[in-house]
Amino acid sequence: MTIxxxxxxxxNLGKGVECAVKHNPDMELAAVFTRxxxxxxxxxxxxxxxxxxxAAVGMKDQIDVMILCGGSATDxxxxxxGFARHFxxxxxxxxxxxxxxxxxxxxxxxxxxxxxxxxxxxxxxxMFSLNRLLAGAVLPEGRDYTFWGKGVSQGHSDAIRRIPGxxxxxxxxxxxxxxxxxxxxxxxxxxxxxxxxxxxxxxxxEEGADLKRIEEEIVNMPNYFADYDTTVHFISEEELQRDxxxxxxxxxxxxSGHTGWDSEHSHVIEYSLKLDSNPxxxxxxxxxxxxxxYRMAAEGQKGCKTVFDVAPAYLSPMxxxxxxxxxx
Amino acid sequence: MTIxxxxxxxxNLGKGVECAVKHNPDMELAAVFTRxxxxxxxxxxxxxxxxxxxAAVGMKDQIDVMILCGGSATDxxxxxxGFARHFxxxxxxxxxxxxxxxxxxxxxxxxxxxxxxxxxxxxxxxMFSLNRLLAGAVLPEGRDYTFWGKGVSQGHSDAIRRIPGxxxxxxxxxxxxxxxxxxxxxxxxxxxxxxxxxxxxxxxxEEGADLKRIEEEIVNMPNYFADYDTTVHFISEEELQRDxxxxxxxxxxxxSGHTGWDSEHSHVIEYSLKLDSNPxxxxxxxxxxxxxxYRMAAEGQKGCKTVFDVAPAYLSPMxxxxxxxxxx
Numbered sequence: 001m002t003i004x005x006x007x008x009x010x011x012n013l014g015k016g017v018e019c020a021v022k023h024n025p026d027m028e029l030a031a032v033f034t035r036x037x038x039x040x041x042x043x044x045x046x047x048x049x050x051x052x053x054x055a056a057v058g059m060k061d062q063i064d065v066m067i068l069c070g071g072s073a074t075d076x077x078x079x080x081x082g083f084a085r086h087f088x089x090x091x092x093x094x095x096x097x098x099x100x101x102x103x104x105x106x107x108x109x110x111x112x113x114x115x116x117x118x119x120x121x122x123x124x125x126x127m128f129s130l131n132r133l134l135a136g137a138v139l140p141e142g143r144d145y146t147f148w149g150k151g152v153s154q155g156h157s158d159a160i161r162r163i164p165g166x167x168x169x170x171x172x173x174x175x176x177x178x179x180x181x182x183x184x185x186x187x188x189x190x191x192x193x194x195x196x197x198x199x200x201x202x203x204x205x206e207e208g209a210d211l212k213r214i215e216e217e218i219v220n221m222p223n224y225f226a227d228y229d230t231t232v233h234f235i236s237e238e239e240l241q242r243d244x245x246x247x248x249x250x251x252x253x254x255x256s257g258h259t260g261w262d263s264e265h266s267h268v269i270e271y272s273l274k275l276d277s278n279p280x281x282x283x284x285x286x287x288x289x290x291x292x293x294y295r296m297a298a299e300g301q302k303g304c305k306t307v308f309d310v311a312p313a314y315l316s317p318m319x320x321x322x323x324x325x326x327x328x
Numbered sequence: 329m330t331i332x333x334x335x336x337x338x339x340n341l342g343k344g345v346e347c348a349v350k351h352n353p354d355m356e357l358a359a360v361f362t363r364x365x366x367x368x369x370x371x372x373x374x375x376x377x378x379x380x381x382x383a384a385v386g387m388k389d390q391i392d393v394m395i396l397c398g399g400s401a402t403d404x405x406x407x408x409x410g411f412a413r414h415f416x417x418x419x420x421x422x423x424x425x426x427x428x429x430x431x432x433x434x435x436x437x438x439x440x441x442x443x444x445x446x447x448x449x450x451x452x453x454x455m456f457s458l459n460r461l462l463a464g465a466v467l468p469e470g471r472d473y474t475f476w477g478k479g480v481s482q483g484h485s486d487a488i489r490r491i492p493g494x495x496x497x498x499x500x501x502x503x504x505x506x507x508x509x510x511x512x513x514x515x516x517x518x519x520x521x522x523x524x525x526x527x528x529x530x531x532x533x534e535e536g537a538d539l540k541r542i543e544e545e546i547v548n549m550p551n552y553f554a555d556y557d558t559t560v561h562f563i564s565e566e567e568l569q570r571d572x573x574x575x576x577x578x579x580x581x582x583x584s585g586h587t588g589w590d591s592e593h594s595h596v597i598e599y600s601l602k603l604d605s606n607p608x609x610x611x612x613x614x615x616x617x618x619x620x621x622y623r624m625a626a627e628g629q630k631g632c633k634t635v636f637d638v639a640p641a642y643l644s645p646m647x648x649x650x651x652x653x654x655x656x
Contacts, residue, residue, distance in 0.1 A: 019589050023469050044589050099652050120656055127462070129656045130640055131599075134455070136655070137616040137643035138609075141351050184602075259612055261347050261372050265604035271459075272600075274512075276593035281466075284587050288465040308644075308651050312458055313636040315465035323636050324427050327464070328448055328457045 003294045004030040004062060005287070006087070008053060008079065009069035010041055012247070013092065016283025017067050018044055024287060026317045030063045031056075060086045065290040067091075077102060084110040084117040084304075088293040090286050092122040099125070107304035116297040118305045121289045122282040123273055124148070128253045130307045131271040135255035139267060142257020145183045147175035147196060151249025151278060159224045160201055163217050165209030168237065170244040172200040175252065186256040186266045199230040202244050204237045249278035288315040331622045332358040332390060333615070334415070336381060336407065337397035338369050340575065341420065344611025345395050346372055352615060354645045358391045359384075388414045393618040395419075405430060412438040412445040412632075416621040418614050420450040427453070435632035444625040446633045449617045450610040451601055452476070456581050458635045459599040463583035467595060470585020473511045475503035475524060479577025479606060487552045488529055491545050493537030496565065498572040500528040503580065514584040514594045527558040530572050532565045577606035616643040 005021050007014045010032050021027045022045070029048050034041050038050040051059075056066070066087035068079050072095045080091045084106050093102050099120055110117040120126065124146070132144055153173050160169035179196050182189045189195075201218055205211055215232045219225055235243075250273040259265050275281045289307070292314035296305070313323055333349050335342045338360050349355045350373070357376050362369050366378040379387075384394070394415035396407050400423045408419045412434050421430050427448055438445040448454065452474070460472055481501050488497035507524050510517045517523075529546055533539055543560045547553055563571075578601040587593050603609045617635070620642035624633070641651060 016587070019587055022589065023587070023591075096656070099656055100649065103652055125656045127466070127597075130462075132655045133640050133644055133651060134458075137619075137640075137645075138455070138612050140645075259344070259347055259351070259605060259608035261350065263351075265608055267604060267609050268602040270598075270600045270602075272596075272598045274596040274598075276595060277587060280587035280593055281595050284466050291465075306652060306656055308641040308648070308656070309639050311637050311639045312461050312465075316461055316636075317465075317468075320636070321428065323461060324431055324634060327460045328424070328427055328453045328634055328636070 002026055002028045003291060004028055004064045005290060006030050006033065006056065006059070006063040006066040007069060008033045008056065008066060008083070009075070010034050010043065010050070011069060012279035013283055014067075014069035015044070016277070016280040017069060017287060019280060020284045020287040021045075023284075024291075024317070026291070027287065031059060056083070057086050063087060064294045065090060067286055067290055072098075077105070080117060080119060081105040081109040084115055085113045086115075088115045088290075088297045089117045090121055090290050090293055091117075091119050092126070092282055092286060093120045094122065094125055096125070103304050103306070111303040114297075114302045116293045116301055116303070116305060118289050118293050118307075118310065120306055121286045123275075123285060124251065126282070126285050126307055127273070128251065128271070131253040131269075132255070133308055135253070135257075135269040135271075139255055139257030139259070139269065141259075141263060142255050142267075143188050145191070145254045146251065147180060147254075148251040149173040149175050149197065149249065151251070151275070152247050156199065156201075156224055159221060160203060160218055163214055165206050165214050166203055167206050168204040168240055170202045170240060172202075174198045174200055180252065180254075183254050183256065184268060184270065186268050188256060193227045194229060197228060199225055199228045201230060201232045202235050202240060203232055204240050205234055246276065247278045248276055249281075250274045291315060291317070330354055330356045331619060332356055332392045333618060334358050334384065334387070334391040334394040335360045335397060336362075336384065336394060336411070337403070338362050338371065338378070339397060340607035341611055342395075342397035343372070344605070344608040345397060345615060347608060348612045348615040349373075351612075352619075352645070354619070355615065359387060384411070385414050391415060392622045393418060395614055395618055400426075405433070408445060408447060409433040409437040412443055413441045414443075416443045416618075416625045417445045418449055418618045418621055419445075419447050420454070420610055420614060421448045422450065422453055424453070431632050431634070439631040442625075442630045444621045444629055444631070444633060446617045446621050446635075446638065448634055449614045451603075451613060452579065454610070454613050454635055455601070456579065456599070459581040459597075460583075461636055463581070463585075463597040463599075467583055467585030467587070467597065469587075469591060470583050470595075471516050473519070473524075473582045474579065475508060475582075476579040477501040477503050477525065477577065479579070479603070480575050484527065484529075484552055487549060488531060488546055491542055493534050493542050494531055495534050496532040496568055498530045498568060500530075502526045502528055508580065508582075511582050511584065512596060512598065514596050516584060521555045522557060525556060527553055527556045529558060529560045530563050530568060531560055532568050533562055574604065575606045576604055577609075578602045619643060619645070
């Protein structure tokens with residue numbers, strides 16, 4: 001029997017989920033739900049319907065796990081608890097400060113309805129969080145470092161686009177090589193924001209715009225750029241399309257720590273990702289956790305979970321005996 | 329309340345467990361059990377007793393988790409199921425081919441006695457296995473590579489020592505840089521045994537021994553060296569002591585895979601370890617899983633588990649709310 005997946009919201013992430021379902025033979029796409037006019041939403045999977053979001057609850061017997069692909073700012077705080085009343089759900093809620101509150105809301109809804117809701121799934125939060133936990137549990141006397149990039153930051157790109165005279169922009173977050181090297185060498189450096197990452201901006205200006213002013217506004221923008229060494233490159237619209245249309249990302253979680261009676265031995269644990277497509281990789285993680293949500297619910301578990309609460313075996317299509325034989 | 333740990337077997341691994349317990353404030357060492365004469369075994373922790381292995385069962389109410397630090401060849405196949413009849417247990421059983429059989433034996437014993445037994449804990453099997461599972465679940469269309477080293481292989485060092493004329497020896501397994509680079513670049517290479525690792529041997533010969541013959545015997549030894557590019561360095565006993573007395577190890581688990589409707593995007597997931605002390609790191613992983621065994625048993629779970637079956641949250645001393653707040 002295949003696991004029937006519903007997708008709510010068909011942007012980059014929703015499309016990534018659709019692609020990931022295609023690559024998992026134990027899953028099938030049941031339907032895509034949208035708040036737009038369904039007639040205007042073209043999906044990739046032949047024979048699968050695009051329906052208005054209001055039709056979702058009526059299909060609850062045809063969907064094993066609903067994957068919520070909306071944004072963390074306003075969509076998910078409402079949608080995840082709402083849909084957890086009717087479905088097993090997975091989301092990628094990533095507003096770190098509000099995770100405790102989101103967890104409570106989803107836990108109440110899913111606990112009452114008898115479903116499993118797994119929140120904050122992806123790579124950060126998600127696989128990076130998991131690696132921070134694992135490394136910290138194994139090396140309690142040590143220190144964590146997370147570096148992001150090289151990759152596109154949507155939020156920073158948007159911030160540049162809001163500057164008058166900017167037509168389009170792409171911002172890359174780049175980890176500083178010397179900082180990475182110091183951490184890998186187990187030197188436990190104290191690193192400021194500026195020492196960890198640089199920011200590279202590719203900007204298409206409107207004709208006749210004051211480039212000097214735009215650059216000043218970018219590099220001095222509080223919160224977004226002022227604390228970083230920021231480089232601004234003005235390029236043509238064609239160059240932006242040709243060289244910067246992808247959505248790559250990635251990063252590093254590194255923990256260095258000590259063992260031994262007198263802490264005499266050093267160790268470095270490193271987890272890294274190099275991703276051609278941030279949304280497709282995030283979606284692939286989400287789909288593995290959808291498998292876990294389905295299985296945990298089938299065992300009678302309920303309530304809100306995070307990547308910390310999911311035994312890894314639930315993520316794999318292999319059963320326990322196969323896993324022990326082939327992967328242990 | 330602290331988790332009371334027993335250690336059975338006080339070699340490098342047992343001593344590593346003792347050190348790891350010291351670094352985990354929620355744990356305490358209850359006793360060390362040995363098959364040697366206890367009077368001849370000096371441990372590091374003040375006030376803790378060394379007792380004969382026969383005294384262990386009588387102390388079962390004073391020990392929450394017994395950590396079995398014997399060898400996989402003959403000790404653990406008997407000890408782990410045996411002690412699982414009386415204790416929650418954790419071992420580092422690493423004979424891959426016999427894991428299914430070992431699992432069944434421990435599962436029967438622990439299931440019947442109502443304890444939790446976690447087997448094959450360490451870094452490989454252990455953290456590397458976990459990363460193979462996670463990466464495979466997230467990128468089903470892809471390929472895994474595991475590289476070991478640079479590190480000391482005890483088995484290969486022992487094999488060299490058995491050659492007539494060899495007084496002592498240390499063998500390092502070394503991953504081939506060009507192979508690592510190709511895998512990291514997502515090239516999905518087909519790699520032979522010889523292309524993945526080289527073997528570096530440091531040998532102390534007896535006076536007057538035929539060095540040429542020893543070298544020939546090493547590089548042509550079937551199973552151990554014949555399939556590798558092997559380098560033999562003859563050194564003095566003093567040099568071996570000075571430069572090769574550590575037990576470093578480490579390695580890399582890398583999965584490269586594709587996402588997208590037509591598999592058009594590439595991704596690379598890499599997990600790596602750089603360890604000053606193989607036994608102390610292994611012990612540190614074991615101790616984190618001992619925490620999990622204790623908690624899972626306290627919840628009424630029982631039977632044999634592996635790293636695949638343990639939800640990561642059980643490994644950390646933090647509770648769920650703290651984990652979500654600080655690490656997610």
